[in-house]
Amino acid sequence: MLLVWASLCLIAGFPQAIHAGNVLVWPADASHWFNIRVIMDELIERGHQVTVIVPTGAMFMKTEDLGHVQHELLKVNYTKEGQELIMNEFFQFWIFEFSKHSYWEIYKRHSAVMAENQRVAKEMCMALTRDKDLISRLRDSHFHVLLADPVAVCGDALALTLGIPYVYSLRFSLGYVAERYCGAMPAPPSYVPVPLSDLTDQMHFWQRVRNTAMYAFTDVLTFLMARELNRAYSEVLGEETTICQVMSGAEFWLIRNNWDLDFPRPFPPNFVFVGGLHCKPAKPLPKDFEEFAQSSGEHGLIVFSLGSMIKYMPLERAEVIASALAQLPQKVVWRYEGEKPSSLGSNTMLVPWLPQNDLLGHPKTCAFITHGGTNGVYEAIYHAVPMLGFPLVGDQKDNLLRVQMRGVAIVLDINTVTAQEIRDAIGLLINNSSYQESMERLSRLHHDQPERPIDRAVHALEFVMRHGHARHLHTAAHQLAWYQLHCLDVVAFLSAAAGFALALPVLLCCLCCHHRRAAKVAGKKNKKE
Numbered sequence: 001m002l003l004v005w006a007s008l009c010l011i012a013g014f015p016q017a018i019h020a021g022n023v024l025v026w027p028a029d030a031s032h033w034f035n036i037r038v039i040m041d042e043l044i045e046r047g048h049q050v051t052v053i054v055p056t057g058a059m060f061m062k063t064e065d066l067g068h069v070q071h072e073l074l075k076v077n078y079t080k081e082g083q084e085l086i087m088n089e090f091f092q093f094w095i096f097e098f099s100k101h102s103y104w105e106i107y108k109r110h111s112a113v114m115a116e117n118q119r120v121a122k123e124m125c126m127a128l129t130r131d132k133d134l135i136s137r138l139r140d141s142h143f144h145v146l147l148a149d150p151v152a153v154c155g156d157a158l159a160l161t162l163g164i165p166y167v168y169s170l171r172f173s174l175g176y177v178a179e180r181y182c183g184a185m186p187a188p189p190s191y192v193p194v195p196l197s198d199l200t201d202q203m204h205f206w207q208r209v210r211n212t213a214m215y216a217f218t219d220v221l222t223f224l225m226a227r228e229l230n231r232a233y234s235e236v237l238g239e240e241t242t243i244c245q246v247m248s249g250a251e252f253w254l255i256r257n258n259w260d261l262d263f264p265r266p267f268p269p270n271f272v273f274v275g276g277l278h279c280k281p282a283k284p285l286p287k288d289f290e291e292f293a294q295s296s297g298e299h300g301l302i303v304f305s306l307g308s309m310i311k312y313m314p315l316e317r318a319e320v321i322a323s324a325l326a327q328l329p330q331k332v333v334w335r336y337e338g339e340k341p342s343s344l345g346s347n348t349m350l351v352p353w354l355p356q357n358d359l360l361g362h363p364k365t366c367a368f369i370t371h372g373g374t375n376g377v378y379e380a381i382y383h384a385v386p387m388l389g390f391p392l393v394g395d396q397k398d399n400l401l402r403v404q405m406r407g408v409a410i411v412l413d414i415n416t417v418t419a420q421e422i423r424d425a426i427g428l429l430i431n432n433s434s435y436q437e438s439m440e441r442l443s444r445l446h447h448d449q450p451e452r453p454i455d456r457a458v459h460a461l462e463f464v465m466r467h468g469h470a471r472h473l474h475t476a477a478h479q480l481a482w483y484q485l486h487c488l489d490v491v492a493f494l495s496a497a498a499g500f501a502l503a504l505p506v507l508l509c510c511l512c513c514h515h516r517r518a519a520k521v522a523g524k525k526n527k528k529e
Helices: 002-013 031-045 080-100 103-130 132-141 155-162 174-182 205-237 243-247 287-294 315-326 356-360 374-383 396-405 419-431 433-447 453-467 488-528
Strands: 022-026 049-055 070-074 145-148 166-170 253-255 271-273 301-305 331-335 348-351 365-370 387-389 409-411
Touching: 022 031, 022 132, 022 155, 031 049, 031 145, 031 166, 031 374, 031 453, 070 103, 070 132, 080 103, 103 132, 103 155, 103 205, 132 155, 145 155, 145 453, 155 166, 155 205, 155 243, 166 453, 174 205, 174 243, 205 243, 253 453, 271 453, 287 331, 287 356, 301 356, 315 348, 315 419, 356 365, 356 374, 365 374, 365 419, 374 396, 374 433, 387 396, 387 419, 396 409, 409 419, 419 433
Parallel strands: 022 049, 022 145, 049 070, 145 166, 166 253, 253 271, 301 331, 301 365, 331 348, 365 387, 387 409
Antiparallel strands: none
16 A cells, blocks of 8 residues: 555656657757757656657758657758858858958848748748658657747748647747747837847937837848748648748747846746756866866866857968967867967867867866857856857847846957957956956856746646647737737827817817808998898
8 A cells, every 4th residue: 555655646746757748849950959959858858759850951950869859851952061051151251251342242142141041941841841741640640749940930830730739949030020020029129129239228319219220120121031931831831821920829939048148128928038948067078178177277277169150260360369379377178170270379279079068167167268159158157157259140249248248258359359359358357356256146147046947948848738728828919900009090099089179179269260250241241231
């Protein structure tokens, strides 16, 4: 009897092992893949079954590295090599050659990249319409929920095809267009800066003008770009629809940000902020890294990485950086795959890959040189390591602006920085205690949460699996037209009513005066007669 009671207690304590779910994942490539992989691993750890859709042309999604994760291949008409070539050329141009070209050349390059992105996005959708066998296998698997990164379009269309609910994992969309128009997230331009704008939540008049104009520009640009995708979605689903109509059906939006990094703003209850979901305590370093870290002595270790997307930089820039690092008393681990700089010092270790989280959590680490990617910034916050930032593309400048405002980072331009400026910045980071103290305060804020960000992410998925939806968290804004949402019809009515109320006395006076004049004229005529 005692054993039966113990078994019942055990079952009650671990309901997830009894009610294991079946999750389908539609990921985006590049750095987005690393974030969604963390959620997948946590789901498997909790006893759920996970299947991921892997496009045959994916760059970072390697089927041999999936371990216990099941996968299905999506046959697409683009290749990994082609995507890598386009991406490398784009980054090389945008980061290191941008200032050397005319506006016309910049426009042509940017338009070419946007056109290729549109082609790849549409191909993802069309691949679903071609592969009937894949759809049949997925239907037979009876999934409970689909987790999608909306950067890779048509994952939500697949969920509708299979008749299952879907949840998004997203950093942000251009101009918050998807969040605002499809997710009903308020974004007042008076204090919510548009992404990639270099603005803060404290804006003077002309900055608010600029912010409002940028919101309007991104709205127009996004809706123009969406026309082709609207046709693709309609073809996949077999009925006339738009990408925004489909996106509005997401049960939860897992936003890979949090208030320790971003500015406070209103959001709907089905938006769950999970910034730093990948962060975890440091593990022991591999032997060569550990020996190098310990050799730094009292001066400490500096970790230098520009992320997984930037493998090369112009040798001239690498020489400037290497010469600056060579003059530091600290040891430096530098993730770098280009030609070895001749000015490289004996204190610098060049590696093609490094265990970034474990290095940042090492007690010898005293500074982090970073491009400002969200993942790296959150790892630095988690482990309380001050940063020297070289923003390159995307949200990196915004991320570094936010941590710079909090007094935990110094930001420099990689294309113009000198060796002296690098030395001075690192010296300030390490020797001025205010940076470390501010970072420790920020790190405490990050850790002071009722649950881990990854727990919030998984709970949202498990909630949908248990209840089938989260529609009770969707605001009524989803059912309103744009003019109703902003009360423009009410403003028009009240303006008309106020105008009528103001005009009525004037109209009555005019009528009164008219009647008096008419009476006088009539009286004069009667006298003459």
